[in-house]
Amino acid sequence: AQSVAQPEDQVNVAEGNPLTVKCTYSVSGNPYLFWYVQYPNRGLQFLLKYITGDNLVKGSYGFEAEFNKSQTSFHLKKPSALVSDSALYFCAVRFSGNTPLVFGKGTRLSVIA
Amino acid sequence: DVKVTQSSRYLVKRTGEKVFLECVQDMDHENMFWYRQDPGLGLRLIYFSYDVKMKEKGDIPEGYSVSREKKERFSLILESASTNQTSMYLCASSLSFDGLAFFGQGTRLTVV
Numbered sequence: 001a002q003s004v005a006q007p008e009d010q011v012n013v014a015e016g017n018p019l020t021v022k023c024t025y026s027v028s029g030n031p032y033l034f035w036y037v038q039y040p041n042r043g044l045q046f047l048l049k050y051i052t053g054d055n056l057v058k059g060s061y062g063f064e065a066e067f068n069k070s071q072t073s074f075h076l077k078k079p080s081a082l083v084s085d086s087a088l089y090f091c092a093v094r095f096s097g098n099t100p101l102v103f104g105k106g107t108r109l110s111v112i113a
Numbered sequence: 114d115v116k117v118t119q120s121s122r123y124l125v126k127r128t129g130e131k132v133f134l135e136c137v138q139d140m141d142h143e144n145m146f147w148y149r150q151d152p153g154l155g156l157r158l159i160y161f162s163y164d165v166k167m168k169e170k171g172d173i174p175e176g177y178s179v180s181r182e183k184k185e186r187f188s189l190i191l192e193s194a195s196t197n198q199t200s201m202y203l204c205a206s207s208l209s210f211d212g213l214a215f216f217g218q219g220t221r222l223t224v225v
């Protein structure tokens with residue numbers, strides 16, 4: 001079955017340290033991959049996407065993500081975390097054609113000063 | 114910039130009421146979606162629509178219906194609200210070619 005997983009409910013990072021938020025998916029073919037961020041009581045904001053091309057994708061606010069086809073992963077990264085990065089992060093996948101995005105359960109990132 | 118507007122940020126309704134959640138997008142997107150968000154469950158798709166007057170069930174359609182009479186507007190209807198429908202409801206729209214979805218601010222619905 002097609003699915004997307006975020007294995008960590010919570011990630012804690014010290015300010016200035018690198019951060020990684022993990023995402024894996026289960027599908028055949030070439031999915032479209034997305035990361036979104038949600039601040040308290042707000043809708044989701046788009047961060048970045050991978051459709052094709054370079055496996056390293058750069059997005060908003062200094063975030064980047066690496067597409068790894070062999071490991072079916074699309075981990076979100078940032079070299080130096082900020083307290084303002086604290087939020088809920090969602091990985092999403094479009095598996096085929098014009099189909100709705102399927103979301104992971106979300107990872108809460110806390111950056112501690 | 115794409116704007117997706119949900120008519121209410123917060124709603125409190127009584128059990129058994131019929132509830133309408135409205136969503137409007139201003140970028141001529143073909144696709145529109147309704148998700149609900151619950152802690153620990155992420156976003157779950159309720160209904161979606163690829164065109165005017167078309168609708169498709171998502172993963173959790175029970176207790177909900179939708180209406181899309183105009184391309185820019187997608188309404189979610191709770192036929193008879195129940196307490197287990199207390200949740201955050203998120204509307205989104207997208208173009209077909211890449212699936213990038215733009216979200217509204219969300220409506221936090223409480224059913225008492």
